[in-house]
Amino acid sequence: MKKVDVFILSGFLGSGKTTLLRQLLQEEKEHGRNVGVIMNEAGETAVDSEVLPNEVPLAELLNGCVCCTIQGQLEEQLEEMISSYTLDAIYIETTGIAHPIEVLDGCITPSLSERITVRSIITVVNSKLLLELDSLSNRAQKLFLEQIRHGDLLLLNKEDLLTEDEKANTLMKVQMLNEGAKTILTTQARVPLSYILTQTRSRTASHEPTHMHHHLHIETFAYHEDSAYNGAKLEDFLKSLPQSVYRVKGYVRLQGNDKLYSLQYAYGTPLLMPVELQAKPSLVFIGENLQPQILEQGLNSAI
Numbered sequence: 001m002k003k004v005d006v007f008i009l010s011g012f013l014g015s016g017k018t019t020l021l022r023q024l025l026q027e028e029k030e031h032g033r034n035v036g037v038i039m040n041e042a043g044e045t046a047v048d049s050e051v052l053p054n055e056v057p058l059a060e061l062l063n064g065c066v067c068c069t070i071q072g073q074l075e076e077q078l079e080e081m082i083s084s085y086t087l088d089a090i091y092i093e094t095t096g097i098a099h100p101i102e103v104l105d106g107c108i109t110p111s112l113s114e115r116i117t118v119r120s121i122i123t124v125v126n127s128k129l130l131l132e133l134d135s136l137s138n139r140a141q142k143l144f145l146e147q148i149r150h151g152d153l154l155l156l157n158k159e160d161l162l163t164e165d166e167k168a169n170t171l172m173k174v175q176m177l178n179e180g181a182k183t184i185l186t187t188q189a190r191v192p193l194s195y196i197l198t199q200t201r202s203r204t205a206s207h208e209p210t211h212m213h214h215h216l217h218i219e220t221f222a223y224h225e226d227s228a229y230n231g232a233k234l235e236d237f238l239k240s241l242p243q244s245v246y247r248v249k250g251y252v253r254l255q256g257n258d259k260l261y262s263l264q265y266a267y268g269t270p271l272l273m274p275v276e277l278q279a280k281p282s283l284v285f286i287g288e289n290l291q292p293q294i295l296e297q298g299l300n301s302a303i
């Protein structure tokens, strides 16, 4: 089955994400492509989705930020959307307070890894605000900069509000924050769809189940194993992982019973919990410089 391309639209509150989305949807329609939208809004009611064309398959994640409270729902919505429609692409518009990597994390799950490809994180930057960052709280400043750091494509939006000197200053600032990203100045987030769609990422053919997100600076490694693990050995292996492995998640079987366990690992702490689910045992590792062979050896030694 053809994988569906997923684009994550990130950027601080009011930067121009919905403005961008509306144009992309218009152009997608003109090209006869079928696309779906997942919109996350922190409030209880959908505001931005009201402005989208009716014919576009739409899922809304309301009343919570996709990166912290409703990550599981994102997975469900993606699953449902790709099962119900034949789509060329899905756009996820995050809340302005979402950390893009957390949203990416919600998309990279064992079951989705075979069915979608996260093509890029597009961060829409309110260029004017970048030059006036002091007006934000420390936490907001930090998030604003994180969204820039983790974008593969940076749209330096609201160019119309900048002087020539400010434009040069903005470009210099973002290049220092994220020198690997493609960067363009925009007004009303105008960027050709062809530019978005040509965002490619390199793949490694050497290890079949590995999904490399070079352009995201993040790699993932999906691993399927039906054998039951020794719980203590598995925990020891997880605790020994290098800091560059940010996250491990999925389902495993443990020796001594026939239950399925959910495995969650973040920041050095593993958590194994029995679950009442009919899921295929599989794990996804997310991090930088992942070494699949070493991970595989470690996992095998815990069986």
Ligand SMILES: Nc1nc2c(ncn2[C@@H]2O[C@H](COP(=O)(O)OP(=O)(O)OP(=O)(O)O)[C@@H](O)[C@H]2O)c(=O)[nH]1
Pocket: 011, 012, 013, 014, 015, 016, 017, 018, 019, 020, 048, 095, 096, 157, 158, 159, 160, 161, 186, 187, 188, 189
């Ligand atoms: N001056 C100017 N205004 C813009 C530009 N792009 C978008 N806007 C305006 O900025 C406001 C916010 O745009 P949205 O597209 O709703 O921003 P958003 O990122 O979706 O906002 P949230 O959903 O609140 O995070 C709207 O009033 C837009 O019309 C631009 O390039 N220049």
